[in-house]
Amino acid sequence: VGYRYYDRKKMDVLFPFGYGLSYTTFQYSNLTLSADSMKDTDTLTVSVDVTNTGKVAGKEVVQLYVGDKESTVFRPVRELKGFEKIALQPGETKTVTMTLGPDAFEMLTLDMKRIIEPGLFEINIGASSEDFRLCSLLVVQDPVHPEKDFRPAPPAISGMLPVTLKAGDAITFPL
DSSP states (O other), rough: OOOOHHHHHHHOSOOTTOOOSSSOOHHHHHHHOSSEEEEETOOEEEEEEEEEEESSOOOEEEEEEEESSSSSSSSSEEEHHHHHHHEEEOOOEEEEEEHHHHHEEEETTSOOOOEEOOOEEEEHHHHHHHHOEEEEEEEEEOOOOOTTSSSSSGGGGGGGSSSSTTTOOOOOOOO
């Protein structure tokens, strides 16, 4: 049984794919995608800042995973599409940049043809397959209807909430 089985069943594992130990800690910030929507022929550049927040030098493997939110065939929940190992001194920050070509979004159809299915994809950056630090959404456009947006509509409740909320505020609304 591979880690993808556990992902699909939402089961915890002792050591997730990509897991590692370190004598220091790392903070991820500023996830940036070159676009939030792309054609099936475009490339996507993903960058993230990683900071060593510990007291000793260390190495971190920054991992990039892609997940298709709605596929017409069975696909893994997430697939590793890029990684980079960096060394950081205490307090040092480095920007890691990875490029995803169209093949990062490809899938095999039931008749074994490679296609890029339009839709919503999740881009996750983290230290392992279970330790995602940052996430963003990307739309791969439908070539027939490029204006179609696959992002879910905001919840209807959002218009009913007060403009400002503080932690601990109570909210009541009719069901």
